[in-house]
Amino acid sequence: MGKLSMPPENPFYTVIDIPDEYFCDRNEETEKIIGLIANGSNIVLKAPRRIGKSSLIMHVFKNKAIAEHYNTLFIDIYGTKNASDFHAEFQNALLSAPFAKSAKIKRTFESMVKSAYLDLGNYDTASGTVSFPKIGFTPSTLPKIPLQDLFDYLEHTKKPNLVVFDEFQQIQEYPERMAATLRSYIQKMSNTRFIFSGSARHMLTTMFQMSNQPFYKSAAPMDLDILSLDSYTAFCKDLFRLGGKSIDDNAVSFAYHLFSGETYLMQETMKETYARCAPGAAAGKDDVIEAVNELLSRKETDYRDILSRLDNKKERNTLYCIAIEGIASGLTSSAIMKKYQLDNASSVQNALENLGPDKLALIERIAKGTYVIQDRLFELWIAAKSGILQTKFLEAEARFYRQREIAERINLP
Numbered sequence: 001m002g003k004l005s006m007p008p009e010n011p012f013y014t015v016i017d018i019p020d021e022y023f024c025d026r027n028e029e030t031e032k033i034i035g036l037i038a039n040g041s042n043i044v045l046k047a048p049r050r051i052g053k054s055s056l057i058m059h060v061f062k063n064k065a066i067a068e069h070y071n072t073l074f075i076d077i078y079g080t081k082n083a084s085d086f087h088a089e090f091q092n093a094l095l096s097a098p099f100a101k102s103a104k105i106k107r108t109f110e111s112m113v114k115s116a117y118l119d120l121g122n123y124d125t126a127s128g129t130v131s132f133p134k135i136g137f138t139p140s141t142l143p144k145i146p147l148q149d150l151f152d153y154l155e156h157t158k159k160p161n162l163v164v165f166d167e168f169q170q171i172q173e174y175p176e177r178m179a180a181t182l183r184s185y186i187q188k189m190s191n192t193r194f195i196f197s198g199s200a201r202h203m204l205t206t207m208f209q210m211s212n213q214p215f216y217k218s219a220a221p222m223d224l225d226i227l228s229l230d231s232y233t234a235f236c237k238d239l240f241r242l243g244g245k246s247i248d249d250n251a252v253s254f255a256y257h258l259f260s261g262e263t264y265l266m267q268e269t270m271k272e273t274y275a276r277c278a279p280g281a282a283a284g285k286d287d288v289i290e291a292v293n294e295l296l297s298r299k300e301t302d303y304r305d306i307l308s309r310l311d312n313k314k315e316r317n318t319l320y321c322i323a324i325e326g327i328a329s330g331l332t333s334s335a336i337m338k339k340y341q342l343d344n345a346s347s348v349q350n351a352l353e354n355l356g357p358d359k360l361a362l363i364e365r366i367a368k369g370t371y372v373i374q375d376r377l378f379e380l381w382i383a384a385k386s387g388i389l390q391t392k393f394l395e396a397e398a399r400f401y402r403q404r405e406i407a408e409r410i411n412l413p
């Protein structure tokens with residue numbers, strides 16, 4: 001891909017759309033996705049939070065094999081609550097796509113909006129312009145082109161289309177039976193490939209692999225793993241070198257293990273480490289620790305807020321217990337309950353429920369009876385408040401391998 005004319009002030013990106021030269025690895029995954037699409041497959045792309053699903057898809061979009069031969073559409077349905085929100089988000093994405101610029105469907109829509117907005121009195125008659133309303137803004141007044149027409153339009157474009165529904169598991173939260181509706185359109189499409197991506201692994205697996213589900217076997221499954229330590233190390237060293245700086249291998253591997261290979265937190269840490277490193281200087285593990293401390297202090301208000309919203313002492317104690325244990329199991333054993341002043345097994349169960357993915361989403365169950373804090377930085381913050389941050393640093397590598405081992409055991413067929 002073409003080089004940027006001006007190098008960025010900081011080469012560590014924390015947005016979804018990353019220029020290719022600052023994007024780490026994912027070569028195999030990129031090839032695999034392109035191969036499947038070229039073969040006519042749809043894909044269901046799964047990975048835990050903040051590993052890099054959305055960025056990978058944007059990276060694939062920029063690849064020549066895709067960019068030159070497909071129209072691409074990225075639809076993030078994370079914030080959608082029902083079929084109408086979904087519809088609006090899909091329509092907005094389609095109508096603002098460059099490839100639909102002069103499409104008839106767009107003109108039809110503009111006249112629909114114009115009349116609706118004239119009625120509502122918020123169409124700018126002076127300039128004659130309408131801006132497309134965004135979701136959450138005026139969803140109920142947004143005129144809708146029937147879904148059938150949106151899919152029909154895609155079916156008749158000159159180039160084939162690649163459509164991504166990001167955070168696809170969200171449709172399972174709708175009151176409507178959206179999966180069945182969508183399937184009826186999608187299965188008839190010959191001109192469009194779909195990528196369904198999301199982080200609720202279990203839910204997506206159920207949606208695509210259970211024979212009683214509408215999307216059963218309609219997409220090739222793909223699990224996105226964390227970046228390898230080798231490729232992330234080489235990547236960081238290259239970017240430091242480009243800026244006339246350097247970083248030790250063990251500084252990168254410390255960040256890698258500390259954050260369990262989670263791309264977002266590693267990138268945030270490297271961004272901060274890079275910013276603090278003077279030109280010509282070499283960053284080491286201590287500099288990474290300083291960067292982590294800076295990230296922790298920036299989150300102070302947010303994390304305090306989260307805690308203050310846990311009015312229930314049992315929840316708070318359970319949260320602290322998991323944060324301090326790191327990988328916590330046997331929470332209802334008498335030793336653990338005594339150590340963390342947890343009253344009784346049923347109140348711990350209650351607290352786990354409330355802290356879990358369906359409610360506050362602060363903790364995650366990684367195996368039967370085994371929990372971790374979802375946001376590793378939050379765990380470190382609690383550790384810092386409890387005076388055991390240093391221990392967390394020392395244990396980071398061992399903990400990384402333990403968690404990987406548990407995950408592998410769970411994923412065995």
Ligand SMILES: Nc1ncnc2c1ncn2[C@@H]1O[C@H](COP(=O)(O)OP(=O)(O)OP(=O)(O)O)[C@@H](O)[C@H]1O
Pocket residue numbers: 013014015016018022023024025026047048049050051052053054055056199263264267
């Ligand atoms: N290959 C990569 N190289 C460099 N940075 C990356 C890479 N992949 C992802 N990132 C960075 O990691 C962060 C998380 O990536 P992304 O948002 O794509 O993850 P995600 O899996 O879609 O997360 P979520 O579940 O929250 O939607 C982003 O800040 C992005 O900039």
Ligand SMILES: [Mg+2]
Pocket residue numbers: 053054055166
């Ligand atoms: Mg994402």
